[in-house]
Amino acid sequence: MRSALVVGTGLMGASVGLALRGRGIPVHLRDEDATAARTAEALGAGTRQAPAQPVDLAIVAVPPPLAGCVLADLQAEGVARHYTDIASVKSQVEHAAVALGCDMSRFIGGHPMADGARSGPLTARADLFDGCMWALTPSAATSTETLNTTLELVALCGATPVLMEAPAHDRAVALVSxxxxxxTSLVAMRLACADEREVSLAGAGLRDLTRIAQASPPLWLDVLSANAAAVADVLEELGADLGRVVAALRAIASTDEAKRSDGADLVGAVLHQGRAGGVRVSGTRGKPQRFDTVTVAVGDQPGELARLFADIHRTGVNIEDIRLEHGVGRGLAHLSIASGRTESVREALSRQGWRA
Structure with missing residues (x-):
């Protein structure tokens, strides 16, 4: 990548600019908020000067409801060869881009899973994405060159790419974010009306739990509105679980020994399962993990790479990383997958007509 344009200079956009500038990539900045753009420029995230020629990659760093329109406007201007976004919801952006007639072969959705509790360019930093997962959601039309360029962006920012379909991404972030x-906001809301002496007893655990509730409400309203159905599904299941725990605790508080025992068993089971789930999250980063490589021959016709991702998705195996090699009329996709799954993936792909 030789040049980039970042549109939107809040925490995420300015941090992308700082990361790229730290790797020697010229970055141009654009934002309707002139103060935010000037601040990001002063911090070293790039220049507000318009590029003299199309950049290699335009990064749309605006809220989900705006991303599709901004993408359409940028493509109409011809400001870049390739385009991505970093909004936290992907299906809405993809649907809007299609409806607005965007060139989907030159666009790929993206979402870095970085800490978004703060906002504004003054909170940006070059290492924000170091070690974080960065979801990429290619559509059926996404070209190999666009994917490669965006993978380079992810690598330059120090993140790890994870390839997913847009609906799968939105269901996942509904669950984990x-x-x-x-x-967290509901817990923090209870504290807002609590007695001062009660709040004074809060420890580090509660501070950690409620930290993200301090993020910008307007920003999060945009995010939740864009993924409302998926979030509602998760909360509905959580509400049912919570109802069972409430009933179990009432039982423990009763004088009936059988009810007390049943209630304690249920609450204990929840605590054990919660601990197991927490271990999975705490072990996500920094845990040594073995991967194998499956190499697949891929044609250079539009949509071929997206078809490959869809076929692998049907095997139930995640693509942890990808490296592409170009050839004349054909390329090679080197896919990193969990160790021990290579043979089943090869067989499944062979049945779909791929040379793996």
């Missing part, structure tokens, strides 16, 4: 934000 959006619904937890609502739950």
């Amino acid at each position: 959006h619904a937890p934000h609502i739950v």
Whole structure:
């Protein structure tokens, strides 16, 4: 990548600019908020000067409801060869881009899973994405060159790419990010009206739990509105679980020994399962993990790479990383997958007509 344009200079956009500038990539900045753009420029995230020629990659760093329109406007201007976004919801952006007639072969959705509790360019930093997962959601039309360029962006920012379909991404973030934000806000809401002496007893655990509730409400309203159905599904299941726990605790408080025992068993089971789930999250980063490589021959016709991702998705195996090699009329996709799954993936792909 030789040049980039970042549109939107809040925490995420300015951090992308800082990361790229730290790797020597010229970055141009654009934002309707002139103050935010000037601040990001002063911090070293790039220049507000318009590029003299199309950049290699335009990064749309605006809220989900705006991303599709901004993408359409940028493509109409011809400001870049390739385009991505970093909004936290992907289906809405993809649907809007299609409806607005965007060139989907030159666009790929993206979402870095970085800490978004703060906002504004003054909170940006070059290492924000170091070690974080960065979801990429290619559509059926996404070209190999666009994917490669965006993979380079992810690598330059120090993140790890994870390839998913847009609906799968939105269901995942509803579970791991959006619904937890609502739950945290509900807990913090109880504290807002609590007695001062009660709040004074709060320890580090509660501070950690409620930290994300301090994020920008307007920003999070945009996010939750864009993924409302998926978040509601998770919260509905959580509400049913909560109802069972409430009933179990009432039983423990009763004088009936059988009810007390049944209630304690249920609450204990929840605590054990919660601990197991927490271990999975705490072990996500930094845990040594073995991967194998499956190499697949891919044609250069539009949509071929997206078809490959869809066929692999049907095997139930995640693509943890990808490296592409170009050839004349054909390329090679080197796919990193969990160790021990290579043979089943090869067989499944062979049945779909791929040379793996």
